[in-house]
Amino acid sequence: MTTLLIPSPARQTGLSAQFRNTWSIAWRTLVRIKHNPAELLDLSVQPVMFLLLFTYVFGGQMAGSPQEYLTYALAGIIVQNSVFTSLNTAVGLHADVEKGVYDRFRSLPVARPVPMIGRILADMVKQVWALGLMVGLAVLIGFDLHGGVLGLLAALALLVVFSLAMSWLNVLLGLLAGSEEKVMMFGFVIAMPLSFTSSAFVRTDSMPGALKWWAENLNPITFLADGTRALLNGTPVGNSVWVSLAWAAGIAVVFFPLALRAYRAKLS
Structure with missing residues (x-):
């Protein structure tokens, strides 16, 4: 009896094919919201909760009135939410790898990084949803969008670029951590100090010397919050936007090759 061997289809490495495949993977991630509406609820409740708590609990103490504090703190709340929400990339990637989802992707004729990049793009769409929700609610409770639509779009672009860069750190974290609990633990160990030792919620002038120097010179969240x-x-904007973009480029340059190497090693 003769065994018929069917060769595996060649991987689609062309630019247009990679774009289509990446979008298909991203859509797969997004369409899960339709079957699990609780995921959209998670994306909506946390931003709203942070916005209302910071505005109405801390606003009077920090700035004299909730609306006045909102003018300062909205950018910081958005930035913090973006940093925390980006950890979903690490958690989701880790879960998919452990469940064997990426083993099935590996059998498909697509370039190896496509599933990972598709996941990141889907998470960026979720980030945009959360940002729009927070800004819309902030306007309803008294925030004046003096920057106009162009300012809002520029802030959105800045946050998305920075979040994309951070995604590679999160990918590396998701691939190296031993469990979803460790992913969240290590993620918060990084995200929490960066957020609260920056100008996101308070002016750096109120900080003691060493912490003030760190916040104003080395903490990337300060530049991102100030620019936003x-x-x-x-x-x-001063130089805050350009420094934020420089930080994003530096993070991507360092962690993109490390994440790609870890991804290939995990699925080899």
Whole structure:
């Protein structure tokens, strides 16, 4: 009896094919919301909760009134939510790898990084949803969008670029961590200090010397929050936007090759 061997289809490495395949993977991730509406609820409740709590619990103490504090803190709340939400990339990737989803992707004739990039793009769409929800609610409760639509779009672009860069750190974290609990633990160990030792929620002038120097010179969240705040409020951005973009480029340059190497090693 002769065994018929059917060769595996060649991997689609062309640019247009990779784009289609990446979008298909991203759509697979997004369409799961239709079958699990609780996922959309998770994306909506946390941003709303953070916004209302910071505005109405801390606003009077920090700035004299909730609306006045909202003018300063909205950018910081958005940035913090983006940083925390980006951890979903690490958790989701880890879960998919452990469940064998990426083993099935590996059998498909697609370039190896396509499933990973598709997952990241889907998470960016979720980030945009959360940002729009927070800004819309902030306007309803008294935030004046002095930066206008162009300022809002520029702030959105800045946050998406920075979040994309951070995604490679999260991919590496998701691939190296031994469990979803460890992914979240290590993620919060990174995200929490960066958020609260920055200008996201308080002005750096109130910080003691060493912490003030760190916040103003080395903490990337300070530059991201300052740039987002200036774009939303229509005030001069100074160098905060360019420094944020430089930080994003540096993070991507460092962690993209490390994440790609870890991804290939995990699925080899």
